[in-house]
Structures are given as C-alpha cells and as structure tokens.
Amino acid sequence: MRAPETAGDGGRAEAIAAEVVQVPAALRDGTYVVIAAYNEARMIGQVVRELVAAFPHVIVVDDGSSDATGPEACAGGAIVLTHMINRGQGASLQTGITYAVSQGAQYVVTFDADGQHRPSDVPTLLAPIAAGEVDICLGSRFLGHEHEIPPARRMVLRAAVLFTWLTSGMRLTDAHNGLRAFSHRAAAKLDMRLDRMAHASEIVDQVRATDLPYKEIPVSIRYTEYSLAKGQRSGAAFRIAFDYLIGKVTR
Amino acid sequence: MNAFQVLVLALLALLTLFTVRGVFRGQMRKRIAVFWTLVWGGSAGVLIWPDSTVRVARLLGIGRGADLLLYCSVLAMLVGFFYVYIRFRRMDRQLTLLVRELAIRNPSLPPPSGAER
Numbered sequence: 001m002r003a004p005e006t007a008g009d010g011g012r013a014e015a016i017a018a019e020v021v022q023v024p025a026a027l028r029d030g031t032y033v034v035i036a037a038y039n040e041a042r043m044i045g046q047v048v049r050e051l052v053a054a055f056p057h058v059i060v061v062d063d064g065s066s067d068a069t070g071p072e073a074c075a076g077g078a079i080v081l082t083h084m085i086n087r088g089q090g091a092s093l094q095t096g097i098t099y100a101v102s103q104g105a106q107y108v109v110t111f112d113a114d115g116q117h118r119p120s121d122v123p124t125l126l127a128p129i130a131a132g133e134v135d136i137c138l139g140s141r142f143l144g145h146e147h148e149i150p151p152a153r154r155m156v157l158r159a160a161v162l163f164t165w166l167t168s169g170m171r172l173t174d175a176h177n178g179l180r181a182f183s184h185r186a187a188a189k190l191d192m193r194l195d196r197m198a199h200a201s202e203i204v205d206q207v208r209a210t211d212l213p214y215k216e217i218p219v220s221i222r223y224t225e226y227s228l229a230k231g232q233r234s235g236a237a238f239r240i241a242f243d244y245l246i247g248k249v250t251r
Numbered sequence: 252m253n254a255f256q257v258l259v260l261a262l263l264a265l266l267t268l269f270t271v272r273g274v275f276r277g278q279m280r281k282r283i284a285v286f287w288t289l290v291w292g293g294s295a296g297v298l299i300w301p302d303s304t305v306r307v308a309r310l311l312g313i314g315r316g317a318d319l320l321l322y323c324s325v326l327a328m329l330v331g332f333f334y335v336y337i338r339f340r341r342m343d344r345q346l347t348l349l350v351r352e353l354a355i356r357n358p359s360l361p362p363p364s365g366a367e368r
Contacts, residue, residue: 061354070359077361081354087347095351099358195347 021054021120027130030106032057033122034096035078036089037113041067047115048076054119055109059100061092090199094192101188108187112178121219125181128215135186135212138172138204139179143218150223160200163241168205172216176200179219186212198244256298263291263298 023031033055037044044060051058060073064086074080081095093110100108107126111117117139125137142157160176180203182190189210194202207214270287273279297304297320304316313319 074359074361079361080359082357082359083350083354085346085350087350091347091351095354098351099355102355193344195343 021123023054023123027107027123027126028055029057031055031109031122031126032059032096032100032103032105032107033109033111034093034100035060035073035111035113036063036092036096037061037065037069037073038063038086038089038092039065039067039069040113041065041069041072043115044069044113045072045076047111047113048073048078051111051119051122052077055122057100057103057105059096060113061096063087063089063092088195088199090192090202091195093199094190097182097187097190101184104184105187106184108182108184110178110180116221116223117179118220118222121179121217122181125179125217125219128217129181129183133213134215135183135210136207136214137181137217138174138207138214139177139219140172140174140216141177141219141221142173143216153223164201164204167201167244168208170204170208172204174216177219183212186210194243194247196240196243198240198247201240201244202247252299259298260295263295267291 033051035044035047035058037060040047048058048060056077058076058078059081060069060078061081061083062070062073063083070080070082079099081099083092083095097108097110107129109122109125111122121139125139128134128137142161157174157176161172161174165171178200186207189212190203190206192199192202192206267288270279270284270291274281274284301316304319308314308316308319311319313322
C-alpha cells in the first residue's frame with residue numbers, strides 16, 4: 001500500500017520557497033498585481049503574502065468561490081474584489097484590471113493564483129515597460145528554462161501557440177502564460193469579453209489590436225502537484241478553442 | 252373535418268386571440284404580432300387544405316407536402332436556436348458587467364497589519 005498522498009485537508013499545499021524580491025520604489029508603488037482566484041483558499045494566502053512583500057498593491061478577484069479564498073487573500077494583504085457568482089477567469093482578470101486602472105495604476109501585472117509564477121519574475125517583466133521600450137510584456141515559459149514542463153502539458157501548450165498563430169497572426173512562443181505586464185495605457189485599452197479560459201487567446205488579439213509594442217520575456221514556472229491539479233485539463237482545450245472562435249464571430 | 256383539425260384549429264384561434272390581446276395590452280410590438288398572426292393563419296390554412304402544401308412542395312421540387320413542412324420546421328428551429336443562443340450570450344455578457352460593477356463598488360481592503368510585513 002502507498003502512503004496517503006495528501007494528509008487530510010488541513011495542511012497547506014506543498015510549501016513554495018518564499019522569495020525576497022527587491023524592487024525600485026517607483027515600480028513598487030505604481031504596480032498593481034491582479035490575481036483571478038476561484039476556490040484557491042489553500043494557496044492564495046501564501047501567494048499573496050509572497051507578492052505583497054514586493055508589491056503592496058495586490059488585487060485578488062474572488063470569482064464566486066465557495067471556500068475561504070476571499071478572506072484568505074484579504075488576510076494575506078490583498079484588496080479583494082468579489083464576484084457574487086462565478087464568471088470565469090477572463091471576466092475576473094478584466095474586473096481586476098478595470099479596478100487597477102481606476103486606481104491610477106501605472107503598471108498592471110496579471111498573475112496566477114495557484115503559485116506557479118515567481119514573484120521575482122515580475123520586476124523582469126516590468127523593466128522594459130518602465131524603460132519605455134514596450135507597453136506590454138508577456139511571460140513565456142518556453143523562452144526560459146524549459147525544464148520541468150510535463151510532456152503532455154507541453155504538447156497542449158505548443159498546440160495553443162499554433163492556434164494563436166493561426167487565428168491572430170501573432171507568433172508567440174507561449175500563448176497561454178498567465179504572467180503578463182501592461183503599461184497604464186495598454187491596460188486601459190483592454191476590454192476582454194470572453195469570460196472563461198478563451199481570454200488567453202483574446203488577450204493576444206487585443207495586444208495586437210492596441211498596436212502597442214510588446215515583447216516576450218522568459219519566465220519560469222513552478223509546476224507543483226497543486227498547480228497541475230488546478231490547471232486546465234488538456235481535453236478542455238477544444239472547448240476553449242470553440243468558445244474563442246464563436247466569440248470572434250458573434251462579437 | 253376530423254377531430255385533430257378541430258382541436259388544432261381551436262388552439263390556433265386561441266393563440267391568435269392571445270396575440271391580439273398582447274397588442275392591446277401593450278405587451279407585444281405590432282410588427283411581432285403581425286408575424287405571429289401570419290404564422291397562426293398559415294398553419295390554419297394548411298390544416299384546412301392539407302393538399303395545398305403539395306402544390307408548394309412541387310413548385311420547390313420537393314416530392315411531398317409533409318416533407319416540405321418537415322424541412323420548414325427544422326429550418327425554423329435552427330434559426331430559433333441560433334437566435335436564442337445569441338440572446339443568451341448577450342445576457343451572459345450583461346450579467347458579467349453587472350457582477351463586475353458590484354465587485355468594483357465593494358472592495359474588501361486588507362487589514363492594516365497585513366500590508367506591512
């Protein structure tokens with residue numbers, strides 16, 4: 001018999017090593033980090049705490065969670081916006097971005113709730129924007145150290161890259177990375193209408209539509225058992241593609 | 252006239268009545284009421300003179316009147332589904348905007364101690 005893999009539900013998911021990130025003060029105060037979270041109570045507090053240490057403005061959009069995601073995020077130091085009912089990740093990100101822009105954010109960063117991104121990658125993404133080089137930085141796990149991406153996931157992500165290339169004409173190395181950074185004017189132009197996961201392709205379309213310069217930046221991903229379990233099943237890709245194509249036709 | 256015809260004619264008469272009443276009560280726009288009255292009237296006509304469909308079917312190159320009706324109803328259903336789907340998507344979108352507005356109006360701010368650490 002194998003040892004039980006998860007001992008009860010009381011403990012946190014695997015601990016992720018806390019990182020201390022040094023950020024210049026100008027970046028620190030102007031940056032709003034937006035996280036969409038749906039039933040992420042186990043990890044969200046830790047993710048927020050780690051981020052807040054470097055960026056004081058963290059916005060968590062609690063997308064109608066049935067667990068304690070909202071209170072956990074709030075206790076961790078995030079501003080929590082609550083969707084009364086579940087509207088999907090795209091809708092949640094747009095809620096957070098709209099709020100951040102209204103609060104005068106100079107930079108808006110989107111970040112995943114499950115702890116797969118590293119806060120230390122955020123300043124790397126912000127640097128070219130702060131330098132006035134580009135308006136949008138998209139994280140790419142394939143530009144960086146490609147290690148540790150499970151093969152099945154890698155295939156699906158590669159297919160997503162091809163799909164994005166075919167539908168939007170943008171040749172990215174990683175179309176579906178949740179870590180992105182926007183300048184104020186780029187964030188203000190975003191208007192995502194696809195509520196569910198198809199927003200990842202939609203964002204790429206909009207990046208193109210804004211005509212603002214963008215750039216891909218290598219980032220690393222921490223694949224943990226938790227983040228893989230929370231992530232999209234590979235089969236969902238077809239539904240997402242359908243959602244996206246219908247959205248293009250019926251706008 | 253057989254029992255089926257009588258029953259359905261009565262039903263169609265009732266539907267026409269409801270349609271007209273809807274206009275008088277201001278619950279239905281005139282253009283839509285005219286559309287439905289035509290649908291009910293057409294159905295009644297086909298019901299009273301079933302052979303009329305054969306002529307129309309022949310005209311369109313379809314063998315039987317019953318086939319014509321079947322094709323028409325399938326087509327109407329498809330159009331109907333599409334219409335409902337578009338409506339559904341629009342409502343879904345409006346719901347998101349509403350939920351977003353409510354979320355943005357009531358942010359929960361973190362406890363003061365949580366910010367500095």
